[in-house]
Amino acid sequence: MSQPFRRPSGGRIDRSRPLAVTFNGKQLEGFAGDTVASMLIASGQHLAGRSFKYHRPRGILSHGSDEPSALLSVDWRADRGAGYRDPNNRASVVEARDGLVVNTQNHWPSLETDVGAVNDLLSPIFVAGFYYKTFMWPRKFWDRVYEPVIRKAAGLGEAPEVRDADRYSNRHAHCDVLIVGAGPAGLAAALAASADGEKRVILADEGFEPGGALLNDVTSEIDGKPAMAWVAETVATLDARENVVILPRTTAFGYYNHNHVCMVERVSDHRADAPEGLARERLWQVRAGEVVLAAGSHERPLVFENNDRPGIMLAESVRAFVNRWAVLPGNELVVVTSSASAYRTALDAKAAGMRVSIVDIRLDADCGTELSLARDGGITVRTGHTVIKALGGKRVTGLVVAPISANGSIGEKTTLACDCVAMSGGWTPSVHLFSQSRGKLRFDVELDAFVPGTSAQAERSAGACRGVYDLSAVIADGAKAGGGSSTPQATVSFAGFQPVRVLPTDADATKIKAFIDFQNDVTAKDIKLAVREGFESIEHVKRYTTTGMATDQGKTSNMNALGLVAGILDRPLPAVGTTTFRPPYTPVTFGALIGPARDELFDPVRRTPIDPWAEKNGAVFEPVALWRRAKYFPQAGEDMHAAVARETKAVRTTVGIFDASTLGKIEVIGPDAAEFMNRIYTNAWLKLKTGGCRYGLMLREDGFVYDDGVVARLAEDRFHVTTTTGGAPRVMRHMEDYLQTEWPDLDVFLTSITEQWAVIALQGPNARKVLEPFVSEIDLAEDAFPHMTVKTGYVCGVPCRLFRVSFTGELGFEVNVPADYGEAVWKTLYEKGQKHGITPYGTEAMHVLRAEMGFIVVGQETDGTVTADDLGLSGLVSKVKTDFVGKRSLTRPDMVAEGRRQLVGLLTKNPDEVLDEGAQVVDDPGQPIPMKMIGHVTSSYASSNCGRSIAMAMIDGGRTRIGETVFVTTPAGFTEAVISNAVFYDVKGETVDA
């Protein structure tokens, strides 16, 4: 499409750099500096989308981020394949560049002919909240019929179908002064704040060019220079200062606690030449000493019948398109206003060659100098007039206007033919970020707006975002907020407006659609209905009508809605309340919020020193906390069941080798170390001899089992504590907590050594034979090195802490070597152990082996509601110690109650049947539902060593019921099992103590 509406010259576009964008399959032409919105207007295309509920044709309302209507699906990199398309982009902020493929949304079969528009005809039914009143019968129809239809009709654009192909980056930054907004106030603030060369200043603006409202301004002067010349000079000055960072295309979207401001920078979407791999967006997480908010203001639409027709735009936006982008949004313009500022639009549009007239709600007497200026400039101004309605369908074709008499009655109607309407109902300061910072808003009657009141954080607002509109005052205000001062002489701005909620009309208000919220199709009558039904708080009105809840978050609609509600209730506006603003200011991609935390960087994968060997040898892994652990080592043709059967058999008959490196390890050192252990664990530690090991059980203060592990006493004042894999961090924190806060008098220090040591478990009758050749300075003989002892020496010439421990019931050693040697020692033991039948085994076999012995796994047999006694471990709970963590709780009534669940074994009647872990246990499977459950299965395995399945279970009063038959749930029903002791394997040959 050519650009019939492009002005021959002017604008802040680069005519030497033409470009093209694909719009609904057609070529749109434009220049560098354009947005998709300005290109659409240049081509004369105003119809840009269909509304949410009624599928009404919609055009472009605004030139900025408050655009509610012109929402497009954009494929940003169609040339690079899939994964670059996303919906709901505002045409007004999509920077034009070659290669963009954009499409309109929410219509079928086409933008021009949309079947959904039938909803517009049904709109008398589809009023606010209609769905609460119907669709209730028949009951089943809600899920199956009504809701699917409603869901399909709603929803605007199509979600992306394939994974996001872009990357995003993240940056934490600190500064002394963060300035949000690079309009006149923000620039002046930055100039002042950075003047000393010391303060670190960040100046961020959501647009791609600094200047704010001055970008639309071709008439104002500052100190005798054109306003944009002042902007250019100021930017150049700031650029030259090393302590200033200017971030264009950067939207401050969230103002969080303690001056933590989050901003998203659009890094590459605007660049046709962006190299592949360049981040799309960057999340800036700024911690600022002070924040200056110079976020500007939003213009209010006027509310009249059919005010949503394409071609009806905000007045300042018309001005922006004419001046900044040098495009004419039509030939015949009517400016409808209650605000002086719109006269600037009229004058500039006329100067640009549009035919212009003005309809002003205000009377002559209420107008300022703008009125005579317009009239002197040859513009017809109808003051004291209202708009009855707009004409036209897919484009406005005229306005019906009429004078309002002194008594409020509507006079004779005139139809003004036009193809563009510029409307202004005044201005609303952008207090979003201020409100997010939890500053208290104050209603200013003069300004008819909420403005920043008391600050909650180190923050100041400057310029239009606090209701300062005159250019000189704005600059002065900005400079002051930046810690300096400035008294510029600037052109006096047309300021002031008459608040007007809904334009007076003589039409039947119940029949017309005058839109408050354009995107969500909320009309004035919807708001009135809500109030009629008792929804009086603005939050109720919002939720009942959905006004202000669209993707623009009510930037253009909130004040009109509030004012209307206040008017109906005849209450002062603040009494109706203002909505609390929540992040984000404008929608932010999930990608930017995630940053690099995707794929490999989603969560760290912790690997042990032996992991590379396991991977090379075909291990199947499983995630355990952040670790990945080898689950089993299948050989050709083996499934897990077969592999585990082989691995467990090997441990019982020859020897298995297992990577236990993930176990948490803490070195506890100090003269009071034994006393500390005594207080943290349930059992006694003072008398444990150096070189001895003991199984330790740890409770929370509430008496429930928290963690367990083997602890070795390496010296009088030194313990090597092990924890569960998942429990390591919390056990460390738990210990450190008691040490620092309850017992600061103890001289004890904790150091995490989980990763200092690789741990290789050798378990099985041949364990000693495998190990012996490689050990020096340790006597492995049974007498010299009995079960549950520890020695230091060398294995394969590497320093070693050698534990004689067993989690399998077999003769066992755990070889702790410095982690960098772990793989080499493992390989050596594995290779030289071949002749002894060494077999690597994984976590699954480990679980089976320990279950065969009835050893618990914290987190599997326990669930945070289980006591030591429940586990049959009361022998580990000292009766002698006067105190330890959790002791007091053990005598609480419910902890000593009869019938608590106790750990037992379960043997299925059919020895081949393996119970489901998590299965429930009942006495009588024939009882009616709800059934009385008496327990559940915690662990269950096929045990090749036992020649049958085995299971551990927690059963009510289980230890008194050994031998009884119970019924256990299966996917299909129930199966029979007998309660047994939780020890299943009778160890033969040289065992742990042999």
Next chain:
Amino acid sequence: MLLIDCPYCGKRPEVEFHCGGEAHIARPEMPTAVEDADWGSFLYYRTNPKGLHAERWLHGHGCGRWFNALRDTVSDAFVATYEMGKPRPDRDEATASSPSNA
């Protein structure tokens, strides 16, 4: 994300810290001498105030120290941080609302 003034390290971001709940709940000297109800109180009952709250923080991803803080639970502004074992500072609620927490 809060900015927390660690008594040892100065102001650091919240993600380095772990909150340990209400402070100054002393573990009884001899827990076994405490009644069930009082023990239940010790374990579970909390002040949960809307206003100044004395609470424990661990600078786990920092200096590794536990310390106490006084924070306004309405504004989330910290009024004071202080070492373990020191008494709760005598501050009134008004202090908390001043925008000095940057």
Next chain:
Amino acid sequence: MLERNLARRAPTVSPLVSESSVTVTPLDPQGRLAFRIKPAALAGRGTIDGFDLSGAINSRTSSEEGATMRTALRLGPDEWMLITAADEVDERCEAISAALTGVAHSLVDVSHRDVSFSVEGPGADSVVNSGCPIDLSMRAFPAGSATRTILGKAEIVLQRRAADSFTVTTWRSFAPYVQGFLVEATRG
């Protein structure tokens, strides 16, 4: 049949490269000792076995003792990371223990626990700040600073050697993540 001279093997850190001006380089093994002592127990000792313990919390002090660099990172009021040559750990342990006979302290060899990377080049601070939320301006974190902190979802110890030169240390199982994170960050 003792196998001596087994090869040490640091965690797998693949050769990730980026075209950035900032380089992320795995450092050779070093000797590292986690040293804990209550300040009162130090009883005025400014140095022990040549390690300068007088630095403020979150600072790094280096001194030359004989031919060897000895670096002490003060990570907390009673916590130091002592860094020495990889092959001198045992000697240093013995010397420090000897110097503190009868004084409550804790000294643990964590040489194999930790892995370090050098992050160097113009903009190195921004690369670290991509995942580390603390203020890395020269004013807040000058050369000679060292602290435990966060990088993305991993804990690190961060040292600044010069304006554009950092050492990032992490537990070995987090090393591939930390390296990946830093290299990703160098892409901007």
Next chain:
Amino acid sequence: MRRFSLTSLLKEAANGHQGWERQWRAPEPKKEYDVIIVGGGGHGLATAYYLASVHGVTNVAVLERGWIGGGNTGRNTTIVRSNYLFDESAGLYEHAMKLWEGLSQELNYNVMFSQRGVLMLAHNHHDVISFKRHVYANRLNGIDNEWLSPEECKAYCPPLSISPDLRYPVLGGALQRRGGTARHDAVAWGYARGADSRGVDIIQNCEVLGLKRHPDGSVAGVETSRGTIGAKRVGVVAAGHTGVVMSRFGLRMPVESVPLQALVSEPVKPVFPCVVMSNAVHAYISQSDKGELVIGAGTDQYVSYSQQGGIHIINHTLDAICELFPQFGRMRMLRSWGGIVDVTPDRSPILGKTPIEGLFVNCGWGTGGFKATPGSGHVFAHTLATGEPHKINAPFSLDRFRTGRLIDEAAAAAVAH
């Protein structure tokens, strides 16, 4: 009360909707009520409704500090399910589920209860055991909940990635088909309208400042920002503000109030057919009828009444969402917000008597209160009407924190609600 129906809607459509009446009145407080309910959220309004409709107790006032439904009722992710592990919880939440299933009709207010299914994903061995334990326990309690293979999960929720390369691969899931979502605001409004029409006074902008007691210590009424109001019984249903109200009454509670955040995306056409919860990575997601992806994030770690949390909580949640649903990376967060949730040590609610005669409390719902709204109101109404707990809420007493008889769903399953 004017009945809502398609007929009345059509009739009003012809009439410009001029004939609709207020859904609830705005009465001045009376001098005295039989029962005062402190807190006009879903639970409080439901309590009032059932007091009137089930127990015939209509001289009831609901006192709300702000606007009804403005607390956690209007701030949650609207998930409804009843597949809890322990008998006590299962009883309570299934009681609620049964009421949900007829709620729109009961209230003559479409609360859009949509039984699209709640799928809880298992990502590790621990999850698998835990969810199977739930599935079996639920079956024996008569609550639907079934175990799905990864492929079945994918079939039920097509956007889900079940790639084995995921950091935490999907090993299966527990699906409660009767679970789903409801329109949260409508629940508050529907109960308010129903209660109001039966004579209950709903009094907004009325803050409770203190408790008035008889010389024997029993409840005589409440002091409010709109004067003293007498009452024979008082039920506190103040969610995150329970601690504040109870401290005004001189009572300390085993609850702490923490921020809980949630967010929605921009609206898109239907893409997500059910509710998915992934406790291992802390992600909860569904799609509203309006088209927004509704995503629940985690709680912050500290006590706060600010209704605001840190962005790192949101970031972590979205990490997980995009790990499971990588196509959502280009979706945009439209709105985020925080609620104040009152959390008990065992993550189960407290519903029953207090040490003060005539004062009752319903609190501690933590992050999972919405789904219980009808059941909670129903049994609490019983408690307020009779002075004694219903058998369903009897186990949820304050006394359990003395005896140690906790109902620790969180510990049992590492499941957020």
